[in-house]
Amino acid sequence: MEILKKTLTFLFIATFTLTTFAQDEAEALDILKKTRNKVETKKIVEISFSYVISYAETEKPEKYEGTFLAKGKKFKLEIDNTITYCNGKTRWVYLPESNEVNISNVEASEEMELEEQFMNDPLSIFRLYEMDFKYRMTGNVDYEGKNVWQIDFMPNDKNKPYFKVRSWIKDDYELMGIRYFQKDATIITMNILDNKADSKHKESEFEFNVADYPDIEIIDLR
Numbered sequence: 001m002e003i004l005k006k007t008l009t010f011l012f013i014a015t016f017t018l019t020t021f022a023q024d025e026a027e028a029l030d031i032l033k034k035t036r037n038k039v040e041t042k043k044i045v046e047i048s049f050s051y052v053i054s055y056a057e058t059e060k061p062e063k064y065e066g067t068f069l070a071k072g073k074k075f076k077l078e079i080d081n082t083i084t085y086c087n088g089k090t091r092w093v094y095l096p097e098s099n100e101v102n103i104s105n106v107e108a109s110e111e112m113e114l115e116e117q118f119m120n121d122p123l124s125i126f127r128l129y130e131m132d133f134k135y136r137m138t139g140n141v142d143y144e145g146k147n148v149w150q151i152d153f154m155p156n157d158k159n160k161p162y163f164k165v166r167s168w169i170k171d172d173y174e175l176m177g178i179r180y181f182q183k184d185a186t187i188i189t190m191n192i193l194d195n196k197a198d199s200k201h202k203e204s205e206f207e208f209n210v211a212d213y214p215d216i217e218i219i220d221l222r
Contacts, residue, residue: 024136028151029129031137035173036126045070045123046196051079056185065193068122073106074206075122084119085208090222091120092208101208104221113161114180115188125178125190128165132156143168144191148176 039045046069054061066079073088085092086106093102107120117124129135133153141150153165161182168176174195180188210216 024138025134028135028137031149031151031169031173032126032129032135035169035175038173039123039126039175042197043071044201046194046201047122047192048194050189050191050193052189052191054187054189069201069205070123071206073121074203076205077119077122085206086120087207090207094208098217099213099215100217100219101210101213102219102221114165126175128153128167133165138166141168143176146170146176 048067051064052061064080068077075086077084083094091104091106135153138150138152148168148170151167162180164181166179175192177191
């Protein structure tokens, strides 16, 4: 009888846990889809952000600020004295300090790490749930003075350099921030500082015109 009681208790706890996880996953998916849809229905997305890298062995984190314009697969990304242009087919990485531009074809692959995917497609931060992750709603928390939804992503591939990605989303389906927890104790945090809808920009802003930069060094990797 005692063994039967323990077995029934175990089954009850296991069933309850699985049901709760499934509910948390469904709630997270609904929020993530609505957040992505809100961004993708805009004609042009203009986002400014901060990017902070905290290392376990050093006290002072690295801090950067950047902006990106995006329209589908086209984008212009500025961060750390580097400007990346992309018209959906060709990518130009311009280094103003050395007056150099690297030209390559667009590469999109789920094999890329998350930071590299962001550099190739900034809007990928809104599509994490389509990548190789398990995800779940982990509660309502205070983030930057606002009450937000907190959603955690755990990679199915245990060989990834990170073991968890956490995102925070406001109740109006605006992404507030993302944090990457790496296995070497490095923590990378991206905070969304401003998100402008349908700002007025020209299509030409997604392309780099070499003719505008005399004496520029061109490194063509295509």
